[in-house]
Amino acid sequence: MSALPLLDLIEASAKRLTQADVAFGHGTQSAFDEAVWLVLWRLGLPLDTDLDEVADQAVTPEQQAACTALVEERIATRKPAAYLTQEAWLQGVSFYIDERAIVPRSLIAEVLADGTIDAWLSDQTKQVLDLCTGNGSLAVLAALAWPEVHVTGADISDDALAVAAINLERHDLQNRVQLVQSDGLLALPGPFDLILCNPPYVCQASMDALPAEYRAEPELALAGGTDGMDFVRQLFKDVPSRMSEHAVLVLEIGNEVEHFISAFPNLEVAWLDTSAGDDQVLLITRQALLQR
Numbered sequence: 001m002s003a004l005p006l007l008d009l010i011e012a013s014a015k016r017l018t019q020a021d022v023a024f025g026h027g028t029q030s031a032f033d034e035a036v037w038l039v040l041w042r043l044g045l046p047l048d049t050d051l052d053e054v055a056d057q058a059v060t061p062e063q064q065a066a067c068t069a070l071v072e073e074r075i076a077t078r079k080p081a082a083y084l085t086q087e088a089w090l091q092g093v094s095f096y097i098d099e100r101a102i103v104p105r106s107l108i109a110e111v112l113a114d115g116t117i118d119a120w121l122s123d124q125t126k127q128v129l130d131l132c133t134g135n136g137s138l139a140v141l142a143a144l145a146w147p148e149v150h151v152t153g154a155d156i157s158d159d160a161l162a163v164a165a166i167n168l169e170r171h172d173l174q175n176r177v178q179l180v181q182s183d184g185l186l187a188l189p190g191p192f193d194l195i196l197c198n199p200p201y202v203c204q205a206s207m208d209a210l211p212a213e214y215r216a217e218p219e220l221a222l223a224g225g226t227d228g229m230d231f232v233r234q235l236f237k238d239v240p241s242r243m244s245e246h247a248v249l250v251l252e253i254g255n256e257v258e259h260f261i262s263a264f265p266n267l268e269v270a271w272l273d274t275s276a277g278d279d280q281v282l283l284i285t286r287q288a289l290l291q292r
């Protein structure tokens with residue numbers, strides 16, 4: 001084996017991933033992007049490296065072997081790349097991740113970072129809840145976006161909370177973000193001024209058809225019952241009493257818009273634009289929840 005230009009190695013890795021028919025959606029949407037991630041990470045290069053600048057950089061045979069081994073591990077295990085590298089990026093922020101929690105990728109991160117939610121906030125917004133915090137990514141992004149607020153990250157899973165705790169430490173946010181073990185809102189009296197929630201919402205038919213990469217994640221984080229709305233139904237009953245007067249709830253429902261509308265036909269919601277469309281993340285006022 002001889003030295004190979006970096007871009008050639010990435011292209012060969014992408015070809016291999018395509019041939020093996022792996023599934024994407026945990027931070028990348030294509031074989032090329034996934035190959036870039038795996039190869040740069042294995043070579044110890046920053047993931048935001050400008051590829052044009054390093055395309056011709058020579059990769060030694062030993063480095064090639066290490067990269068190829070990682071790509072083959074991705075194919076053999078069908079684990080999301082982030083579980084192999086134990087790192088995921090969301091809105092340019094790095095998170096620790098392992099199999100105890102799902103890989104950070106919530107669309108709520110987009111509406112949080114692009115200022116969409118700010119229109120519903122005021123100087124009275126002090127207490128933010130990230131319900132179903134899992135890996136803690138949304139709690140961290142909220143604390144970074146709004147330096148004045150206190151954030152509570154809550155989850156039923158102690159395993160997930162252990163991962164969230166690592167991410168709070170990574171971003172030195174232990175003083176502003178508190179983690180609470182709670183089944184839904186049971187251990188959370190509130191009141192909160194803003195509630196973010198990316199709940200388990202995948203319907204049973206979609207669960208049955210999930211690619212292996214998604215089955216590598218905790219089922220508790222994904223499965224939402226027959227129509228995907230089991231958690232959300234209980235949430236809507238309980239949440240008004242945990243909201244301050246002008247509070248809003250920002251909720252991700254992914255591809256379950258039809259199930260959501262059938263389950264809550266009279267609920268007035270504002271749909272928020274995301275890169276995946278304008279029917280995956282919604283915002284609800286306390287008033288609308290009380291009137292439904």
Ligand SMILES: C[S@@+](CC[C@H](N)C(=O)[O-])C[C@H]1O[C@@H](n2cnc3c(N)ncnc32)[C@H](O)[C@@H]1O
Nearest residue numbers: 104106132133134155156157183184198200221
């Ligand atoms: C889709 S994941 C979201 C994780 C994280 N917020 C994110 O966006 O990457 C859903 C999370 O809900 C948690 N969960 C499931 N049922 C729950 C319940 N009854 N009460 C609280 N959390 C629950 C799971 O443990 C999982 O961490």
